[in-house]
Amino acid sequence: MRSLKAQRPEGVRRDPAPSRWGYRYQRLMLTPGFRKLVKVGVPMLVVGGLIAGWTAREANRQMIADAYNNTKTQLQQRDEFMVKMMAIDGADDTLATDIRTVLPLEFPQSNFDLDLEEMRQTVAALPAVADVSLRVRPGGVLQVNVTQRVPVAVFRAPEGLKLIDSEGVLIQNIIARADRSDLPLITGDGAREALDEGLEIYRVAGPLMPRMRGVVRMGERRWDVILDSGQRILLPTDNPVPAFERVVALNQAQDLLERDVAVVDMRHPARPTIRMNEQAVTNLRQINAEQE
Amino acid sequence: MRDLYQSQRAMRAMRQAAMQRGVIAILDIGSSKIACLVLRFDGPEQYSDGDGVGSMAGQSSFRVIGAATTRSRGVRFGEVEAMAETERAVRTAVQAAQKMANVRVDHVIACLSGGRPRSYGLDGQVDVMGQTVTEGDIGRVLAECEVPDIGEGRQVLHAQPINFALDHRSGLEDPRGQIGTTLTTDMHMMTVEDSIIENLLYCIKRCDLELAGIASSAYAAGISSLVEDEQELGAACIDMGGGSTGISIFMRKHMIYSDAVRMGGDHVTSDISMGLQVAPAMAERIKTFYGGVLATGMDDREMIEVGSNTGDWERDRRTVSRAELIGIMRPRVEEILEEVRVRLDAAGFEHLPSQQIVLTGGGSQIPGLDGLASKILGQQVRLGRPLRVQGLPQAATGSAFSAAVGLSLFAANPQDEWWDFDIPAEKYPARSFKRAVRWFRENW
Numbered sequence: 001m002r003s004l005k006a007q008r009p010e011g012v013r014r015d016p017a018p019s020r021w022g023y024r025y026q027r028l029m030l031t032p033g034f035r036k037l038v039k040v041g042v043p044m045l046v047v048g049g050l051i052a053g054w055t056a057r058e059a060n061r062q063m064i065a066d067a068y069n070n071t072k073t074q075l076q077q078r079d080e081f082m083v084k085m086m087a088i089d090g091a092d093d094t095l096a097t098d099i100r101t102v103l104p105l106e107f108p109q110s111n112f113d114l115d116l117e118e119m120r121q122t123v124a125a126l127p128a129v130a131d132v133s134l135r136v137r138p139g140g141v142l143q144v145n146v147t148q149r150v151p152v153a154v155f156r157a158p159e160g161l162k163l164i165d166s167e168g169v170l171i172q173n174i175i176a177r178a179d180r181s182d183l184p185l186i187t188g189d190g191a192r193e194a195l196d197e198g199l200e201i202y203r204v205a206g207p208l209m210p211r212m213r214g215v216v217r218m219g220e221r222r223w224d225v226i227l228d229s230g231q232r233i234l235l236p237t238d239n240p241v242p243a244f245e246r247v248v249a250l251n252q253a254q255d256l257l258e259r260d261v262a263v264v265d266m267r268h269p270a271r272p273t274i275r276m277n278e279q280a281v282t283n284l285r286q287i288n289a290e291q292e
Numbered sequence: 293m294r295d296l297y298q299s300q301r302a303m304r305a306m307r308q309a310a311m312q313r314g315v316i317a318i319l320d321i322g323s324s325k326i327a328c329l330v331l332r333f334d335g336p337e338q339y340s341d342g343d344g345v346g347s348m349a350g351q352s353s354f355r356v357i358g359a360a361t362t363r364s365r366g367v368r369f370g371e372v373e374a375m376a377e378t379e380r381a382v383r384t385a386v387q388a389a390q391k392m393a394n395v396r397v398d399h400v401i402a403c404l405s406g407g408r409p410r411s412y413g414l415d416g417q418v419d420v421m422g423q424t425v426t427e428g429d430i431g432r433v434l435a436e437c438e439v440p441d442i443g444e445g446r447q448v449l450h451a452q453p454i455n456f457a458l459d460h461r462s463g464l465e466d467p468r469g470q471i472g473t474t475l476t477t478d479m480h481m482m483t484v485e486d487s488i489i490e491n492l493l494y495c496i497k498r499c500d501l502e503l504a505g506i507a508s509s510a511y512a513a514g515i516s517s518l519v520e521d522e523q524e525l526g527a528a529c530i531d532m533g534g535g536s537t538g539i540s541i542f543m544r545k546h547m548i549y550s551d552a553v554r555m556g557g558d559h560v561t562s563d564i565s566m567g568l569q570v571a572p573a574m575a576e577r578i579k580t581f582y583g584g585v586l587a588t589g590m591d592d593r594e595m596i597e598v599g600s601n602t603g604d605w606e607r608d609r610r611t612v613s614r615a616e617l618i619g620i621m622r623p624r625v626e627e628i629l630e631e632v633r634v635r636l637d638a639a640g641f642e643h644l645p646s647q648q649i650v651l652t653g654g655g656s657q658i659p660g661l662d663g664l665a666s667k668i669l670g671q672q673v674r675l676g677r678p679l680r681v682q683g684l685p686q687a688a689t690g691s692a693f694s695a696a697v698g699l700s701l702f703a704a705n706p707q708d709e710w711w712d713f714d715i716p717a718e719k720y721p722a723r724s725f726k727r728a729v730r731w732f733r734e735n736w
Contacts, residue, residue, distance in 0.1 A: 016362070017380035018387050026387055027500065030396035 081111040084140040091146040094172070095128050099144060102126065111136055128171045153199060154180050156187035156214070168192040188217030188224075198223060200241050208248055211257070222267070231257055234265045243269060300711040306504040307703070310399035315357075316504060316703055317386065317397040320512075320696040321378070321492065322405060323367050323535025323558055324654060327688070327696040328385035330358030330393040331703060354704050356683040358393025360385045369535040369554050370406030370509070372491040379498050386499060400501045401703045403695055404492055405509040405536050407484030409449070411549045411639075412440055414479040425458065425467045425475055431713035433477045442483045449489070449508055450482040451710035454546035463544070479710065482508060482550050507702050509695040510538025511547050516698030517652040517676035517691070518542055526644035529676065530632055530669075531695060532655025534558045537628055539635050541644070546707070549639040553631045557655040560624045567620040568612055570598050582614050585622045586660035591615040625658065629668040636669070650676035654692035 018026065028034055055061055075081075084107050088096045102122050105114075116134045123132045123144065131147040149171050151163035163171040163180065170192075174180055184202040191198060198215045201223060205212050208227070216224040223240050225233040225247075235243050243266040250272075251257045256264065260280035265273040276284070310316040311333055318329040331354045362384040366377025390397060416437035420429050434453060442448070456464040458472035467475060489506065496503050514529035523542045531538040534557045541549040560583075565575035582596050591614040599608050641647060649669050651661060656675050666673040678697035680689065688696070 017384040020383075023383045023387055024500065026390065027396050030390055030394070032396075 076110045076112040082108045082140050083111055083114060083136055083142050084108045086142040086144060087137075088144045088146060091129075091144075091148055095126070095146065095148060098126055098128070099123055099146070103144075105142070108140070114142070127169060130165075151180070151183060153195065154183045154185045155192065156185060164192065164195065166195070168195050184212070185214030186217075187214060188220075190220030191215075191217035193220075194223075197240065201225065201235070201244050204241055204245050204248065206248055207252060208257070227257060231261060232263045234263060234267050236267045236269060239269075246272070297711050300709065303503060303505050304712065306399055306502055307401070307706070310504045313399075315393075315395055315397050315399075317389065317400040317501070318696055318699045318703060319382065319385070319400050319402040319496070319501075320509065320693075320699060321367060321370075321372070321382065321402060321495075322364055322509070322533050322695070323370050323556065324364055324533065325361050325692070326364045326367075326381045326385045327361045327693060328359070328382075328389040329356050329684075329688070329696055329700055330389045330395065330397055331355065331700055332357045332393075332395075333704070354682070354700065356681055356685075356688075356700070357395065358389035358391070359685050359688045360388030360392060361688070362388070364534070367535065368558075370404055370533065370552075371488050371535075372495055375491065375495060375498075378495050382495060382499050386501065398500075398502055399504040400496060401505040401507070401699055402492060402496060402503060403507045403509040403512050403699050404484070404488060405531070405533055405538050405552060405695070406554075407449075407488035408554075409482055409484050409508060409510070409538075409550050409552050410442070410446075411551065412442070412481045412483070413548075414438060414440070414481055415476060416479070417474060417476045420458075420473055420475050424469050424471050427468060427713065429475055430456075430468065430477075433475045434479065434710045434713055437477065437479050437710075439481070442481075445486045446483045447486045447489055448481055449484045449506065450480070450511065450547070450550075452480050452546060452707055453477050453710065454480050454544070454548055480546065480548055481710075482511075482547075484508070505703065505706065507699060508538070508540070508550055509533070509699075510540040510550050510552060512696075512698030512702055513538060513652050513678075513694040514540040514542050514547060514698065515701050516678040517650055517694040518648075520545075522646070522648045522650065525646035525648070527646060527648035527650060528636055528641055529650045529652060530656075530665075532556060532628070532651060532653040533695075534654065537632060537653070537655070539632055539639075541636070541639060541641060543644060549641075551635045551639065553628060553635065555624075555628045555631065559628075560621050560655075560658075563620055563624050564617065568598050568610075568617075574598065578617065579621070582617055583621055584614070584618050584659045585625050585664045587615045587618040587622075591618060621658070622664070625661065625664060626668065628655075629665055633668055646672070648672045648674070650674055652676040652678070652691045652694040654690075656691050 029038070055064070086100070086103070086105060086107070088099055091099060103119055114136070116136070120132055120134045123129055123134070123146070128149050129146055130149045133145045135143050137143045149165040149169060151171050152166045153164050154174065154177060155162045155164040155170065157170075161174045161177060163174060163183070164186070165171055177185065184199065186195065186198045194217060198217070201215055202209075202212065211227045211229075213226045213228050216226060218224050222237040223235045225235065225244065227233070233244065233247050247256070247264055247266060256274075260277045261274050262277045263275040265275065307316070314333045316331050316333070318331060320327040333354045362381055365381045366372065366374030367381075372378045386397070386400075414437040416433045416435075418429065418433045418436050430453075455462065455478040456467040457476040458464055458467050458470055459474055461472075464470070492506070493503055510529065510531050513531035514523075518527050518529055523545045526541070526543040528539060528541045531540070535554070536556050537553040539549075539551045539553070540547050557579075561572060561575045561579055564570070564579055565572045568575065568578070570578070578596060578598065582594075584591070594614040595611040596614060596617060598610050598612055647670055649665070649672060651665055651673065652675070662673055662675050675691065676694065677691045678689065678694040679701065681697055681700060684697065
């Protein structure tokens with residue numbers, strides 16, 4: 001009987017049957033999940049491992065960072081992205097100088113280094129600026145379009161004279177009242193909040209205008225008008241403008257303020273009161289005595 | 293019988309699981325070749341007209357996506373003889389088919405041709421419990437069939453109800469829902485040797501595959517190579533394989549008889565090998581190239597070189613005429629066919645309304661066989677080729693593949709077997725917990 005043990009002489013063609021393990025391997029490889037794992041998972045793992053191993057060294061990471069930064073800088077420093085100058089529109093010389101002071105830019109500079117929003121906020125924070133928009137114009141020009149605040153009055157604060165706009169925002173300091181004698185003078189606590197009323201009083205002054213020195217907010221509730229000779233017109237809390245109009249009319253009719261009057265008190269609308277100077281009182285008494 | 297019932301039901305469940313996954317393999321383990329087909333099920337039929345008339349055998353519900361054949365080793369008479377060799381051959385076939393299909397198969401339906409099949413006709417009779425016949429009644433009548441002594445070491449391979457009769461009306465396809473009092477059934481049971489199935493199971497298990505069904509190859513060949521009319525009116529399919537020749541008789545679309553002759557093409561080859569003094573491989577080659585069963589005058593002059601590989605090339609230059617070859621082959625083929633005739637006569641084939649005989653299998657490719665067969669088996673003989681199924685490679689459409697193709701059709705829509713019906717409750721052991729569960733399920 002032939003031996004049951006497999007004896008495979010040299011040169012005899014091998015059995016075409018797959019080996020047990022070969023068969024199992026092929027079946028395993030035909031299993032969809034395993035196949036995906038081998039075809040996708042393992043390569044990803046190997047590549048990921050290589051990358052991780054390579055980047056684990058400090059020098060390699062530095063190299064990548066340097067290369068990235070170099071490329072980025074080179075790109076950003078291209079001529080097309082360079083800003084060469086700043087153009088300011090809508091601002092007078094003083095404000096333009098201020099803007100240049102708060103935006104200390106060194107030209108030329110790359111477009112990418114400019115933080116336009118932050119610069120806009122910096123410029124908008126200037127008191128004289130109502131609104132501002134920044135953009136980089138083609139040709140490398142940083143365009144700053146400014147809307148300036150318009151001063152409507154001079155405000156005397158404890159620390160000095162300031163210009164004020166219609167919203168009550170302090171714009172800038174001035175040295176002397178004479179610098180802006182065209183604007184009315186307003187002072188007192190709470191004057192900025194009631195600015196419209198104060199300006200309205202000025203508007204109805206009419207013939208008294210040359211004599212007006214200023215209006216003072218008293219106790220944050222009512223207005224006093226100061227005339228050049230130190231005369232004072234005390235206006236009521238409610239409806240101060242008609243009260244002042246009455247004083248103006250009274251002055252036109254009877255030259256009230258040409259007389260030696262120190263204070264015209266209009267605080268009680270039904271009973272206007274006049275306070276005269278001491279000298280005038282004395283004189284009046286004398287005259288009265290002589291007449292008696 | 294209960295073991296068989298359980299194991300067959302387990303196989304049915306496995307087949308269902310395989311259908312769910314959509315891929316199943318067909319393994320035809322024959323004596324001369326092992327064929328493996330990988331089928332993909334795409335769900336219900338795609339090209340049906342929607343009027344309930346599908347394709348004849350449901351063959352359009354699946355598609356062959358892998359096919360491989362390998363020379364069989366270690367199989368004789370359709371029975372596993374050398375386990376390791378067979379296992380390797382199965383591995384070869386399965387691996388090649390998997391490679392072609394590019395999908396992994398876990399479930400396999402196998403057929404076997406050996407194992408000395410025997411057919412039994414059983415009948416059972418019960419009284420219908422309710423007014424109409426229910427599925428439970430069918431289960432009962434099938435369980436009521438008196439099982440003959442099938443002998444020691446044998447196992448049931450098929451047990452198919454082939455006929456139902458209700459009272460005096462016979463020939464019912466499906467008695468369910470019909471009104472009657474007495475239900476009778478005829479069942480065809482086929483048994484094979486236990487050890488053959490065990491070996492086949494073990495062999496498939498060693499290949500990491502799970503068996504999802506098992507069928508007789510004669511039955512499978514009949515499904516694929518008999519046309520519908522023949523199956524309906526009565527026909528016999530002769531599956532001439534390498535080691536054995538299977539016989540299956542169909543009637544009213546059921547197999548009613550099956551048998552096998554333990555002779556086949558391999559015996560023809562060994563006759564040639566002995567008669568011409570050549571190696572078996574050479575004999576096989578001569579048989580396939582020059583073989584025949586009807587000698588003509590021309591064949592006397594056609595000389596065949598039969599120089600065998602003895603190494604003595606100068607001296608060993610024998611030639612034989614084709615007539616001599618035919619003279620060797622013909623007696624053996626006649627012997628096989630006569631043996632088939634005996635089996636058919638024993639089965640009472642002549643009483644069938646139609647006596648069509650279809651020759652298929654690899655052995656049926658011998659030129660002139662139909663002429664010889666018609667002399668022995670009767671006038672109505674034709675050569676059969678398997679039904680065409682989608683995706684089957686051209687190389688696998690020959691008559692040698694009728695069992696494999698038939699097994700595919702069997703996988704697509706298997707015939708009702710005894711174990712497809714629930715066993716009646718009173719047959720369960722008294723303490724069965726299942727019985728309580730069933731009672732609850734039926735009554736609540």
